[in-house]
Amino acid sequence: MSGYAVSVRDLTVRYGRTIAVDNVSFDLEPDGIYGLLGRNGSGKTSTLSVLASMRRPAAGSVLIDGVEPFENERIMAGVSLIRESGDVLTNEKIAASLSYYEQARPTWDAAFADELVDAFGLNRKKPISTFSRGQRSAFGAVIGLAGRAPLTMFDEVYLGMDAPSRYRFYDLLLADYAEHPRTIILSSHLISEIERLFSGVVIIDGGRLLLNEEVEDFRTRGATLTGPAAQVDAVTTGLRVVASRSLGPTKEVTVYGDLDGAALDAARAAGVAIGGVGVQDLFVHLTEKESR
Ligand SMILES: Nc1ncnc2c1ncn2[C@@H]1O[C@H](COP(=O)(O)OP(=O)(O)OP(=O)(O)O)[C@@H](O)[C@H]1O
Known part of the structure; x- marks a missing residue:
């Protein structure tokens, strides 16, 4: 399965009177690794939440693989947003979340998930609630990578990891992407160490689009x-x-x-x-x- 194309048109997201995303349009080709870059509060998470159908826009639209994703089961099964907050079963051990995602995601690779758990040195015997911030982030990386969703989005999950774990994440992502191309969005305000991964970037500031360009x-x-x-x-x-x-x-x-x-x-x-x-x-x- 190859990655999904993404088309964002005149997207506006509001929280009461706050305009978090202001009339933003951009396009992502299938099978690229894109940086969604912006300073704190620039609207990255809000944009990703709409792409993941977690939030309805105040105006504008998004198309994923050419269709409107809201309440579309096929598209939603192929869209993964990994947030720093986790979205995992925190009172359970790792195995419970892995089997949850195995059921939810048709593209899930259970053997790869096991490899990743070992690669990040995560403890299978302890509940996730006892994990450190960095270990939780690493587990988010496991869920995002092993899911192999045609649209995989990581919302600053790597920020909690220490440098060796972050570099392991980048290397694993690149190696797996080479074998299983898909569309990947990495949101961040720390760019220097991940810019080598990008095929394109979207830069937003104050909710507005500054740049949408292929790195070439x-x-x-x-x-x-x-x-x-x-x-x-x-x-x-x-x-x-x-x-x-x-x-x-x-x-x-x-x-x-x-x-x-x-x-x-x-x-x-x-x-x-x-x-x-x-x-x-x-x-x-x-x-x-x-x-x-
Ligand atoms: N639930 C909310 N209620 C009210 N305002 C919000 C809410 N979520 C975000 N905002 C506001 O919307 C704007 C964009 O926030 P968003 O989280 O999308 O930015 P971000 O680029 O992801 O930031 P960061 O890099 O700090 O995570 C900010 O001004 C923020 O204060």
């Missing part, structure tokens, strides 16, 4: 130019500058947009080093600007 496009649309200040200024004038900093006589400027090959060649000839723009850098610069 960053390579052609963004650049960091470093070199003598006068030369850097000469070639970046007129371009969209998202960040700029000076270190003595050297200046580093990050530009984003449709870059002109001739301008970049001229910069190189003038001794300016040109590098790519990371997702983390772009996120920080774009959301800083928006929040001012």
Whole structure:
């Protein structure tokens, strides 16, 4: 089974007078790993809750695999949202939740779930209520990975894990995704360590969409130019500058947009080093600007 396409159109989510998501539209291709990125309170969880049919939007719509997911049994069986809060049977041992999800999810792989429990070193003999925050997060990762849902969403579950567990999670996710491609959304405000996983990103800020782009496009649309200040200024004038900093006589400027090959060649000839723009850098610069 391959992953589901996702289409979000003019989505608005409200809590009373608070507008958590404000007229957001974006599309995700099937079988990509997408970062849903935004600062605290930007609307990530609200967006994911609508995709998981846990919340009805105030306006707009979502389509998953081309259809409206609400009360659609086929789609709901193929959509998994893993939240830090768990959604597991906390008074029971691991086995009870594993067998619950085995019943609920047609794509569940019980042998893989067992492997994952061992990989994260989780105790099968204790009730989940006795687990630490990181161990609960790791168990959420087990449920999300072993479910192999065609649309699998992780809402910041990895934040509670320590660094070795987080890296184990990323490696396991990539390895399993290579064998069983599906659409995966990872929401986070910590980006540097997971950006290597992404095939595309959706950046939201204050409930509004800032960017929905395939990561490959960053390579052609963004650049960091470093070199003598006068030369850097000469070639970046007129371009969209998202960040700029000076270190003595050297200046580093990050530009984003449709870059002109001739301008970049001229910069190189003038001794300016040109590098790519990371997702983390772009996120920080774009959301800083928006929040001012
Ligand atoms: N149940 C609720 N009642 C009222 N307001 C809410 C509720 N849930 C979220 N909000 C508000 O909606 C906005 C978006 O919240 P949301 O949880 O979607 O953001 P987030 O990007 O997931 O944040 P974080 O990274 O901090 O988890 C915030 O202003 C938040 O205060």
